[in-house]
Each structure stands twice: as C-alpha cells, then as structure tokens.
Amino acid sequence: MSRGRRLPRPRERAARRGCCPCRATLPHLSSVFSPAAASMLLECGAAGGRVGSRRFLLFSVVGGEYRKRHRQRLHPDLRALVPSAAMTATVARRQPTPGHAGAGLWARAVLAASTVFVLVYGGLMVARHHLFYVHAFDFGIFDQGLWLLSRFQEPFVTVRGLHLFADHSSYLMLLLVPLYWVLPAQELLIVLTVVLLAAGGPLSYALARSFGATPGLSAVVAAGFLLHPALTWAARDGFHPEYAAIPLVIAAVLLIKKNHDGWALVLIAAAILTKEDAALLLVPLGIYIAVVMGRRKTGAVIAVASAAAMALSFGVLLPHFSPTGTVLYSDRYDALGTGILGIGWGMLTRPQVVLSGLLAPTSLGYLAAIVFPIPLALLAPRALILGIPTLLANVLSEHTYQSSIKYHYTAYLIAVVAIAAATGVPKLVGRSRGVITAAVVVSLGAGLGAQVWLGPTPLAPPPSWPPADRAVMREALAMIPEDTVVSAFDSFVPHLTHRTTVYEFPNPWQPLNWGAPGVTLPDTADVEWVLVRTDIYPEQQQQIDALRHSDAFEVVFEEHPVLLLHRGG
Known part of the structure; x- marks a missing residue:
C-alpha cells in the first residue's frame, strides 16, 4: 500500500460491497446493544427511510435512546442517522404504533x-x-x-x-x-x-x-x-x-x-x-x-x-x-x-x-x-x-x-x-x-x-296481555296498599315484591313452588289481599271460588279477567 493513501472509511467500504452503508457500524452498536437489537436498528434506520415511516419511527425511538445514553460514544457515521430527541418525540406523537392503526x-x-x-x-x-x-x-x-x-x-x-x-x-x-x-x-x-x-x-x-x-x-x-x-x-x-x-x-x-x-x-x-x-x-x-x-x-x-x-x-x-x-x-x-x-x-x-x-x-x-x-x-x-x-x-x-x-x-x-x-x-x-x-x-x-x-328476535314487539287487560290489571294493582300481605297471580308478583310478605297464588293455601318438600305452609290468616286472573289456570279456579264466597274476604274489584279480594274486618 502506497504511503499517504487514505484508508476507505467504513461507509465507503460498505458502499463498495453494495450493502447498507450503516452495516459497517454494527460492531460499534453491538458494544452497547445486543447484536439482535443493533442489527434491527440498522435494518430499520437504513439510509433512505423517509421521515414518518414505520421504519423511521422504530429507528428514531431506538436510536434516540441510544444517543441520549451514549452521546460521547456515538460513532461519527451514526450522527447523521440518529435523530435528535425532539425529532423522536415529534414523530412518535404523529405516527401510530405499528400494528395499531385503526384500533x-x-x-x-x-x-x-x-x-x-x-x-x-x-x-x-x-x-x-x-x-x-x-x-x-x-x-x-x-x-x-x-x-x-x-x-x-x-x-x-x-x-x-x-x-x-x-x-x-x-x-x-x-x-x-x-x-x-x-x-x-x-x-x-x-x-x-x-x-x-x-x-x-x-x-x-x-x-x-x-x-x-x-x-x-x-x-x-x-x-x-x-x-x-x-x-x-x-x-x-x-x-x-x-x-x-x-x-x-x-x-x-x-x-x-x-x-x-x-x-x-x-x-x-x-x-x-x-x-x-x-x-x-x-x-x-x-x-x-x-x-x-x-x-x-x-x-x-x-x-x-x-x-x-x-x-x-x-x-x-x-x-x-x-x-x-x-x-x-x-x-x-x-x-x-x-x-x-x-x-x-x-x-x-x-x-x-x-x-x-x-x-x-x-x-x-x-x-x-x-x-x-x-x-x-x-x-x-x-x-x-x-x-x-x-x-x-x-x-x-x-x-x-x-x-x-x-x-x-x-x-x-x-x-x-x-x-x-x-x-x-x-x-x-x-x-x-x-x-x-x-x-x-x-x-x-x-x-x-x-x-x-x-335467539329471541329483538325486532318483534314484546309479548303482552291485550291492552284492555293491562288497563284493568294496573287499576287493580294500584288499589293494594304498601306493607300489606298479598297473594297474587304470577305476573303481578314482580310489581309487589318491595314488601316483607308476598306470595305467588295459590300459596299459602296450596303449595306452588314453595320452599322444600315437607315444609309447612304459612298461616293463611295473615293474607290481607288476593289479586288473581281468573282465565289462566283452570286448576286454581276452585280455590279462587272458595275465597270469593268465603266470609273472610270481600270482592273489592272485579272486571274480567281480574279479581281483587280484601280480607274483611
């Protein structure tokens, strides 16, 4: 080699080989990062990566951290590639995280x-x-x-x-x-x-x-x-x-x-x-x-x-x-x-x-x-x-x-x-x-x-009783005072549950889904109101008729198909 001839720099040697000009700096980066991280940094930060691209974003984040921690050790060939901290922050704010676009x-x-x-x-x-x-x-x-x-x-x-x-x-x-x-x-x-x-x-x-x-x-x-x-x-x-x-x-x-x-x-x-x-x-x-x-x-x-x-x-x-x-x-x-x-x-x-x-x-x-x-x-x-x-x-x-x-x-x-x-x-x-x-x-x-x-279609109107029935049901329901003991037809019960005692008729006269087998029914004398529909359960009709004609109850409201009874004084 002739005296005074300048040795080619790493970037020039890399260019002659036709590879990324940053590849020659891999040994220097590997002294700070792991070899895999250094390789990824150079791949993503290769010359020509446009500002704002995903490749530039990854390189700017990694490179910015590298520059902040190792400013004195930064290789001259990387100074043009590693962006400033301000540029890194700006790009990171503008560019969505890779893989999260549209999230x-x-x-x-x-x-x-x-x-x-x-x-x-x-x-x-x-x-x-x-x-x-x-x-x-x-x-x-x-x-x-x-x-x-x-x-x-x-x-x-x-x-x-x-x-x-x-x-x-x-x-x-x-x-x-x-x-x-x-x-x-x-x-x-x-x-x-x-x-x-x-x-x-x-x-x-x-x-x-x-x-x-x-x-x-x-x-x-x-x-x-x-x-x-x-x-x-x-x-x-x-x-x-x-x-x-x-x-x-x-x-x-x-x-x-x-x-x-x-x-x-x-x-x-x-x-x-x-x-x-x-x-x-x-x-x-x-x-x-x-x-x-x-x-x-x-x-x-x-x-x-x-x-x-x-x-x-x-x-x-x-x-x-x-x-x-x-x-x-x-x-x-x-x-x-x-x-x-x-x-x-x-x-x-x-x-x-x-x-x-x-x-x-x-x-x-x-x-x-x-x-x-x-x-x-x-x-x-x-x-x-x-x-x-x-x-x-x-x-x-x-x-x-x-x-x-x-x-x-x-x-x-x-x-x-x-x-x-x-x-x-x-x-x-x-x-x-x-x-x-x-x-x-x-x-x-x-x-x-x-x-x-x-599934149940949400497009169909919800099932309901006929409008005339609903009006009668609401009228009878409004007549029952709070804090009284009631025995009521199934559909009335959820409207009467904010009280200490409410039964599903025919409880407590006849057991229906009550307690456990062998459990004694409560005293019927405590029931003050009975609210039923007379057109649904034929098997309950005998009990309804018995209460209607009982001396203990009087008919307060009756309009087909609703019957409301109240215990007499």
Whole structure:
C-alpha cells in the first residue's frame, strides 16, 4: 500500500460491497446493544427511510435512546442517522404504533355495538316488566331478596318460601344492596343485568387484543359474543347473580394477561360470590392460568380458593339456611347418587351414565348451540376445556332447563366461549388474506345465523296481555296498599315484591313452588289481599271460588279477567 493513501472509511467500504452503508457500524452498536437489537436498528434506520415511516419511527425511538445514553460514544457515521430527541418525540406523537392503526375506530365500534345491545334489550325488558310479562320466578325472588337486604331485614323470600341464601349461595347480592338504597326499582335490576351482559363485548375485544389479535379480528370476537343467542336469551331471562360472572371472569383473565394479578383476584373473589357452583368454571380456569398462561401462583390461588368456597357452600352454608338441613336441588342427579358426595362418586363409578348423558341428542344439540355461534372458539381447544365441568353438570341434570341456552345455567359457558375465541383468534394473525377473510365471514355468518335461528328476535314487539287487560290489571294493582300481605297471580308478583310478605297464588293455601318438600305452609290468616286472573289456570279456579264466597274476604274489584279480594274486618 502506497504511503499517504487514505484508508476507505467504513461507509465507503460498505458502499463498495453494495450493502447498507450503516452495516459497517454494527460492531460499534453491538458494544452497547445486543447484536439482535443493533442489527434491527440498522435494518430499520437504513439510509433512505423517509421521515414518518414505520421504519423511521422504530429507528428514531431506538436510536434516540441510544444517543441520549451514549452521546460521547456515538460513532461519527451514526450522527447523521440518529435523530435528535425532539425529532423522536415529534414523530412518535404523529405516527401510530405499528400494528395499531385503526384500533381506536374498531374499539369505538365495539363500544357502540354494546351500547346498542343495552338500549335494545334493556328497553325490551323494561317494556316486558310494564306489560306484566316478567315473572315471579326467578326475577321476583331476587328482587324481593335484594329489597329485604337493603332494609336490613332477614332475607326470607316469601315468593319462594326460602331464605335467600338457602336457595343459592349468591352472596354477591350483598354488594348490590347500596343500589337499592339509592334507587329501589325493579327497572334498575333489569338494566343492570343487560349492562353486565353487554360489558362482555368490550372486554372480549380487549382480551383478544392483549393476546395479539389485530383490532379488526378482535372486533369480530366481540361481535360474535354480542350475537350469541345464549347472551340474548340471558337478557330476556332477567336478573341472576351468575350473569355477573361473565364480565368478571373475562376481565380477570385480561388483567392477568396485563400483569395485574392482584386486581384479577379481586374480580375472581366477586365471581366466587355469584353462586355456589362458580367453582365449576373457576377451578379449571385457575388450572388454565397456571399451566397455559404460566401464572402458577395466581392460578393455584384461584383454583384452591374456588374449590374451598364451593366446599364451604355445599358443606356448611346451604345446609345451615335450608329448612330441611340439606342441600336443595341435588335430587336432579338421582341417577348418579344422593347428596353432593354421592353424585361425585357416581360420576366416577358410573361412566355409562355420564357417557349416555353426554352423547344424548339433546346434549349434543346443546353443545352445538353454545359453540356454533362463535366458531373462532374452536381455535383454542385448551380454553374450551374450561367448560367441561359446567357442561357435565347441565347435561346430566334431570332438570331440562339446565341443558337449554335459554336460561341462566349457560352463563359460565358463555364466558368460556368468549375466552376461547379471544385467545384463539390471534392464530389468524399473519395468515393469508383469504384465510382471514374466510374466518371472518364464517364467524359473522354463524353468529347472525344462530341469532336468527336460535335467539329471541329483538325486532318483534314484546309479548303482552291485550291492552284492555293491562288497563284493568294496573287499576287493580294500584288499589293494594304498601306493607300489606298479598297473594297474587304470577305476573303481578314482580310489581309487589318491595314488601316483607308476598306470595305467588295459590300459596299459602296450596303449595306452588314453595320452599322444600315437607315444609309447612304459612298461616293463611295473615293474607290481607288476593289479586288473581281468573282465565289462566283452570286448576286454581276452585280455590279462587272458595275465597270469593268465603266470609273472610270481600270482592273489592272485579272486571274480567281480574279479581281483587280484601280480607274483611
């Protein structure tokens, strides 16, 4: 080499090789960053990247941090490429984070859809209440129980003939008491139910986003959730505490994904309080969180606490409040055994009973009605396993309502398919446009089809009695004073539950859904008012005629088909 000849600089050597002029500075960057980070920095900050592009944004953020920390060590060849801190901040403000473009629009769309859900189904349910199409069972039970708790009275629900906590361990009701201090109205409980259900839409969207799904795919998950016919039937079913478990559980998984385990445990504690069988969902959820999500301590706490709460409810609390000293409703599983332990043992020792129950046509149809409306859930089979205990409890029961999506027994399964869809849909990210389009079309088509085929249509007017009947019913209802003892026809009961004693006729003369077998009916002499329709139940006509012609009661109001009796002085 001749004397005085200048050695080519790194950028010139790189240019001669035809590669990025910044590549020659990789050794210098690697002394500060990891080799992978340095390589990424140079790839994204190559000369020619226009200001404001995604490549420039990533380079400006990383490079700006490099310049701030290592100003004295900055290689001369990088000074022209690394922007100032002011430019970095300006570009970062102007440029959306990569992969999040349009996220705000999709999030607002999901929120709007959930709001529409509340307005439509909340409005329909309030209308049903005022049209006398909300029933004593089960809405009247919870409404009277909550009203009694809010007045610091023993929550013995005369609509059911049971202590509120003998029926179910729904101690979440205690947390709702302040609502009835502020506004003791049945409409509040109705709207609260719909709001809790609709909250699962934005939560399932956020959960899918947290697992890496694009905003559009996450919105498809939320749409599938809101279109699920079981959810719309839940809105029609009326208030049940276990419906609160749906948003609570989805939100808890979201918080755990975002490393807020403490707050997640608070929500799980609230979910435990919804009903004695919440562990059917929460125990497998805890195992899933420990094994699949890698949060061993949090998952273990959830599983153990849920199992302990279930044991406490079935072993101590429910028998304590029960008039018979035993757990109610266990007779629904007589084919497996007697009592909780007997049922559990029967499931282990009688596999033929379990298999026949699972493979029955009604059970398979029930399973299809749960999964088909949101097929994206099939992308996460491990999450779907969370629903097995609840599915078994429902299809093995002799109570046919449990294997229908029209009732509250499906609440936990709604949460399961929402979690499965949200955790499964990120698998579509990176797939071809055709695959993603097909998945979206199938998912939305299944949701819409299932809603039309299996769900209650919100387009039809709510069922109601004829207008003339409603006017007569309201007139008779207005004649009953507060704080009096009433026995009333089913549809009247939800309008009379804010009192200590109200019976569903023909209680207390004849037992109808009263207490538990063998429980004595209360004294009929306490009843002051009887309000019935005379055209619905022929089997009750004899009792109505006996009261009408009794010396104890006098006819205060009678206009077909309504009869109001008052106990004479």
